Amino acid sequence: MSDSKPTRLERVETEQGARSAVLTLDSPPLNLFDQALLESLAADIAELSADPPRAVLLRAAGKVVSGGVDVHVFDGLSVRQGAELWRSLFAQIIHPLEALPCPVVFAAHGLTLTAAFEIALACDILLAGPTATFGLVETVVGLTPSMGGPQRLAERAGSGRARELVMTGDLYGAAVLAEWGVVNAVHEDVDAAARALVARLADGPTRAHAATKQIVAAWRSGGVAHADSVTPEVSGELFDSADLRGGVRSFLENGPGKAIYTGR
Structure with a gap:
């Protein structure tokens, strides 16, 4: 753990110079979600929201991803305080994480309980190691x-x-949740696979990825008809991006796979 901070946010560059970020839970031995970890994670997500990279990896250090929430967080709360706790966690962690205008990948290498699993489900892509296990054991x-x-x-x-x-x-094991569609893929070396995927996504068309997230979010909130209604505007904006102009030009002149995306 670095400087006693229970999370660690690193900005990194791909080989092509694209900016990505790695956000690590680092509160050994169990990465329990106590008040300090929740506040640190919220602050890191706020920093990412203020200056978004082109892709984010959310991972954990140690033998487990997380043993869950420190139950002291719940002790003695009133009905009003309990409701306010959940409102604040949606407002500071879950919704800002989902709203990041770039792909967010979660890598689970071991036991992933309660809050950690819920945060993983708020990410765009969830990768797991073969021995990873997941549970909502509240x-x-x-x-x-x-x-x-x-x-x-x-x-x-x-x-x-x-x-x-x-x-x-x-x-539930990674293989079962992959079969159910909860886990996107299972990898022997999930950290390496996740880092490679984040680099690939960061090197891609950031604005198009953000548009994909907007369209899917519209479907989640209002179904296919609502998503259809927002798609023309959301996707139409991409015609003003250097990514699309350069991608189309390079495709026509050099064939597929030649585009270099600026992301803005």
Whole structure:
């Protein structure tokens, strides 16, 4: 852990000079989500929002991704305080993470419980190692996951699977969740695979990736008809980008695969 800070944000460049970022949970031994980690993570996401890179990798240091939330966070809360806790976590972590105008990749190499799993579900792409396990185990303290996990699980795997996973509080392996569509892919060296994917995405057309996120977000909030209604404007804006102009020109002059994207 660096300078006693429970998260670490690094700005990196790809071989082509594109800017990406790596955000690491680094609070050994279990990366528990206590108040300090939640505040540090929110601050890092705010920094990314203020100066977005072209792709983000969210990962964890240590043997596990996270053992979950430090239960002290919940102790003694009133109804009003509990509701305010969830509002603040949506406002400071989940929604800003989803709103980043670039691809966000989560790499899970080991045990990934509660808040960490919910944050992973808010990312665009979730990669896992073969021994990674996932769980929303809030039922052990009489709670339900409240950082968006159930609804984002339902989006990826269906409502029946979401209810099963949450209500049983069981642990599920990477292979099972890949079969359900929750995990995008399983890799032996998930950290290396995730870094390679982030570099590839960062080297790509950032504005087009941001447009994809906007269109999918419109579908999530209002269905296909709503997504159809926003697509012409969102995608139309891309015709004013150097990415599209350069990509079309290089395709016509040199064939596919020759474009160099500026991202802005």
